[in-house]
Amino acid sequence: MLPELKIQPLRYVITVVEEGSFHGAARRLHRSQPALSMAVRELEQRLGQNIFERGVKNRLTPFGEYCLPRFRDLIGQHDRLAKDVVNHANGRQGHIHLATVPSVASRIMPAFLARFLEQFPGLNISLHDENAFYVCQMVAHGEVELGITSLWQNDGELEYTHLFEDNIGVVCRQDHKLSAFKSLNWQSLQGEKLIGNGTSRLLMSTEAAEMVENSEFYISNMISLTAMLEAGAGITTLPRLAFPEHNENLCFIPLEDPGVVRRIGLVRAENRALSPAAQAMQAFVLQELQDKER
Amino acid sequence: MLPELKIQPLRYVITVVEEGSFHGAARRLHRSQPALSMAVRELEQRLGQNIFERGVKNRLTPFGEYCLPRFRDLIGQHDRLAKDVVNHANGRQGHIHLATVPSVASRIMPAFLARFLEQFPGLNISLHDENAFYVCQMVAHGEVELGITSLWQNDGELEYTHLFEDNIGVVCRQDHKLSAFKSLNWQSLQGEKLIGNGTSRLLMSTEAAEMVENSEFYISNMISLTAMLEAGAGITTLPRLAFPEHNENLCFIPLEDPGVVRRIGLVRAENRALSPAAQAMQAFVLQELQDKER
DNA sequence: CCACCTGATAAAAATTTCTTACCATATGAT
DNA sequence: ATCATATGGTAAGAAATTTTTATCAGGTGG
Missing domain, CATH: 1.10.10.10 (Winged helix-like DNA-binding domain superfamily/Winged helix DNA-binding domain)
Structure with a gap:
């Protein structure tokens, strides 16, 4: 007709x-x-x-x-x-939803996204920052296409591409007695008041597990945690990237004996194709962030 | 690209x-x-x-x-x-602009358009009524696609297709002495007060020309003309179709001796194609109106 | 009248689209 | 497990289409 x-x-x-x-x-x-x-x-x-x-x-x-x-x-x-x-x-237009852990969001993404948007000016980007578990969940559920995080658990739905490692270290006040060391081993922390935080689970598979479990405080919020440390209420462990680098009252001392690292990588859903824009970002992430320790 | x-x-x-x-x-x-x-x-x-x-x-x-x-x-x-x-x-949609002389507009078009629209329900129609000269001009200038009129003059731009003839007759009051006749010849009008009107030009090429030229009144508006006739101010000549048929005070007597007819036809611009809708109407006009005397 | 426009036409070539026949894989029932 | 029966992909040839080349006919202006 x-x-x-x-x-x-x-x-x-x-x-x-x-x-x-x-x-x-x-x-x-x-x-x-x-x-x-x-x-x-x-x-x-x-x-x-x-x-x-x-x-x-x-x-x-x-x-x-x-x-x-x-x-x-x-x-x-x-x-x-x-x-x-x-x-x-071509990935010259579109909307990318991505999620990262807060440390990556605040320390890496600003400069990274600026460089990325220079090459792909037409793109819209939504950046969510969440803890590692939730980042993985958002990727798995399709709420975001890409995540940059440490892997919570590989349930088979997620494809992980390693980017870089992030050393765990001890964080304490500048005037704390530990601040004199260039590096620390686990034993030297005995007797210190350890404050747990969201990244403490990374120590769970090491000899330090017991001390973490016995810690008096657990503070998930980074700002509160910083305030507690500055007040001298104790010490904590953090990945270097999560350490607020410009804070002059606190210092970061690498932990060497258990030698714990957080592995940060790019996470995507295995059986879901990426939008062209996200493909472009994926390529850019691998090119710019892979294997660069900081 | x-x-x-x-x-x-x-x-x-x-x-x-x-x-x-x-x-x-x-x-x-x-x-x-x-x-x-x-x-x-x-x-x-x-x-x-x-x-x-x-x-x-x-x-x-x-x-x-x-x-x-x-x-x-x-x-x-x-x-x-x-x-x-x-x-x-297909001519099932569109807008037709057509123009006719007033007598055709009022006496023929109402029923005609009703029948037409029954067959072509989607069409819009604009009907202009104007005198024969202006109908031709509108067609020539492209203001309307079709005209139904007597031809003013064939200047070569217009294509005329004859539809039917319309006899000229004398119109007078029912109680006028001429009303007794079944038909009239020119001589019997001598001494009558003849009122000119827009259609009087049709007599210009006959022996009656002189009398028309000498008429005291010329009234172009049909309503005023009717009123004058009803008041007994004189008689006039009209094509039968232009005679207000339901007027009980006036009567129409065919004029036989000069035997004048008005030729009514379909007019279109020769070198301009018709819209499909107008083509459909053209066909319908020829089928429904051609050679039907009334 | 001739050169030079215009668009139309016909036949052949090029390209695109479609079908047939076949393959590999996955699913569900037995 | 294995068989029937879905699915979609592949390749080769057929069919349809679009395009080109070459040519024609009509009109216009010098």
Whole structure:
């Protein structure tokens, strides 16, 4: 019932009108003149009405006048669609949702995203910061396409690509007696008041587990934790990246004997394809962040 | 730069999504399954991104999710356009501007247009009534596509198709002494007060010309003319169709000796094509009004 | 009247689209 | 497990389409 119009002949019609002649349009479209003649006539036959007055000069028929603006519309829609779709396909347009642990979000992402957006100016980015467990969950549930985090557990749905390692160290006040050391082993912490935090689970598989479990405080919020440490309420362990580097009251001393590291990597859902924009970001992450210790 | 998308493959994509499988879509579209596979893949290659997840089950990729509603849009636009254009091409939709002389407008067009619109319900019609000269001018200038009128002069731009003839007669009051006659010749009008009107020019080429020129009054407006006649201020000549047939105070007596007729026909611009809707009306006019005397 | 436009036409070539026949894989029932 | 029966992918040839080349006919201006 409905004829299936093709974009091309409509474009021919419009170009003929704009150029005022089939020859001119053919030149502009890099086609031979008969190609246009035949395409236009085929269209006219399909519609059952002439678009061009087939007399002396090629004017539009009233039917042609009716059609022209509509053809223009459809072609406009088509071209806009094609542009948008191609931009998305190239990752030059789109919206990336990603999630990282807070330390990465605050210490790495600002500069990283700035560099990334320099290369891909059209992109929208939503950055969520959550703890490692929740980052993985968001990726698994499709709330975000990419996560940068340490792996909580590999339940098979997630694909992990290692980026870099982050050493765990002891954090205490500058005037604390431990601050004199360049590095520490586990034994030297005996007797200290250890404050647990969200990253303490990283010590659970080491000899330090018991001390962590016996710690009096557990503070998940970073700002509160910092305040407690500054008040001299005790010490804690943190990955270096999570240590507030510009804080002059606190210091970070690498822990060497148990030698614990947090492995940070890029996480994505295994069986879900990435949007082109996220593909671009994935490539950029691997190029810029992989194997760079800091 | 921009790829030229074709409607058909987009429709394939949407049907595959709706049916949930290539096979199902192929069945619905009366195509073989490889036709869809190849068309879709060709599209994907052209865009540089997969639309369908090529894994176990065919889900959409995120890119596909982005594309789908846009594809739907474009197809929707296309289908609406195709429907509108085809309806216009068939004369099932559109706007006809036509002009007729007042007598035709009031006596013929009402029933005629009712019958016409029964057959072509989607059409809009603008009916102008003007005198014969102006009807021709409107057609010549393209203000209307069709005119139903007597021809003012054939200046070559107009194509006239005869429809019917309309006899000129004398109009006077019922109690006028002429009202007794069944027909009249010119001589019997000597001594009467003749009121000129817009149609009097039809007598100019007959022996009655002199009397018309000497008439005291000339009234172009039909209502005023009727009132004058009813007041007994004189008599006039009119084509039968212009005579207000339900007026009980006036009567119409055919004029036989000079035997003047007004030729009414369909007028259109010779070198301008008609809109499909006007073509339909033209055919309907010829079928319904040609050679029917009234 | 002739050169030079215009668009139309026909036949062949090029390209695109579709079908047939076949393969590999996955799923569900026996 | 294995068999029937889905799924989608692949390749080769057929069919349809678009495009080009070459040519024609009509109109216009010098």
